[in-house]
Amino acid sequence: MQDDSHNSLNAPFPITICGLAELPGHSVLEVSHVLSIVDPDLGSIDAFGDYGEHSRMELRFHDVIEDNLGFDAPQQAHVEEILSFGQDVLANPDAGRHLLVHCHMGVSRSTASMTLMLAQAQPDHSARQILHQVLSVREQAWPNLRILEFGERLLGRDGEFSGAVAEIYALQLDRKPELKQLFTGYGRGREIVAGEAFKAR
Numbered sequence: 136m137q138d139d140s141h142n143s144l145n146a147p148f149p150i151t152i153c154g155l156a157e158l159p160g161h162s163v164l165e166v167s168h169v170l171s172i173v174d175p176d177l178g179s180i181d182a183f184g185d186y187g188e189h190s191r192m193e194l195r196f197h198d199v200i201e202d203n204l205g206f207d208a209p210q211q212a213h214v215e216e217i218l219s220f221g222q223d224v225l226a227n228p229d230a231g232r233h234l235l236v237h238c239h240m241g242v243s244r245s246t247a248s249m250t251l252m253l254a255q256a257q258p259d260h261s262a263r264q265i266l267h268q269v270l271s272v273r274e275q276a277w278p279n280l281r282i283l284e285f286g287e288r289l290l291g292r293d294g295e296f297s298g299a300v301a302e303i304y305a306l307q308l309d310r311k312p313e314l315k316q317l318f319t320g321y322g323r324g325r326e327i328v329a330g331e332a333f334k335a336r
Contacts, residue, residue, distance in 0.1 A: 144264075144271045147256045148224065148232035152249055152273040154241035158182035161235060168224045170217065170236040170252075172196070172244040175207050192220045198243050200281040200323050209244070214251065214285040221252035247278035250296065251286035262292070262299035270303060277307055277314070280326050297329075304330025 151161055155173075162185040169191040171180060183191065194213050197206040224234050234252065238244035246269050253265045270276050283296040308314055308330045315327050 144268045146253060146268050146272075148229070148234060150249060150253070150268075150272060151233070151235040152241050152245050152269070152276075153235070153237045154245075155180070155182075155237065155239055157241065158237060159185070162186050164233060164235070166233045166235045167227055167231050168220070168234045170194070170220055170234070170245075170248060172236070172238040172248060174198075174239065177239075190223060192216065196244075198238065198279060199321070200279060200325060203322055209279065209282050209285070211285045211289070214282060214289060217248050217251060217282075218255055218286065218289060221255045224252065225256055241273060242275050243277050243279045244282065246273055246276040247280075247282035247286070250278055250283065251290070254286070254290055254292070254296070258290075262287075262295040263302065266296070266299055266303055270306075275307070276303060277318075277326070278303065280323070280329070301329040301333040305333040308334070 151164060151166065153161060159182050162182070166186060166189050169183065169186070169189055171191060171193040173193065173195055174197055175195040194216060196209045196213055199206045199208045202208050224232055236245045236249045250265055250269050253268055254260070257265060266278070269278070278300050280297060280300065283300055287293055287296045304326050319327055
């Protein structure tokens, strides 16, 4: 597997996407900003004691794409906070920027959030270009569709990212067909439908 750090496709600043278990291994990267997205019932995260001085924001919601009973779905207010944090990254001196975004597995909430922050920083880039920047540092990316839908509206790019991400879903379904059953079982059938529709073009 590739090194999921900051060897991205011309991202505007170094980026890292990872899961909880990988956090200790990234403490040497001189990260300037950390966005943590975790489940509401998770305890405290101890890994950042070794990270040195950095700015960190923590958000707590479940990795779902519908307002399911019993789960805390991402809301527009969460995505507004993500984009505000992205503005903080951009306000940092160029040479000092390095953004790390993590969730539990570094697959869905984190990759969607990174996509939106990169889109905010690169308004002239297409949704496909930005999604492939994310894919280049996190090959297992499956961006959370609900987060993208909120974000694209807030960025004035309604429909762009929720449309372009179908290519990523299709790619991952080709790589791992078992994901269809997994994500359908989690109530994320809209993502599967989008990926299969892309494959059928």
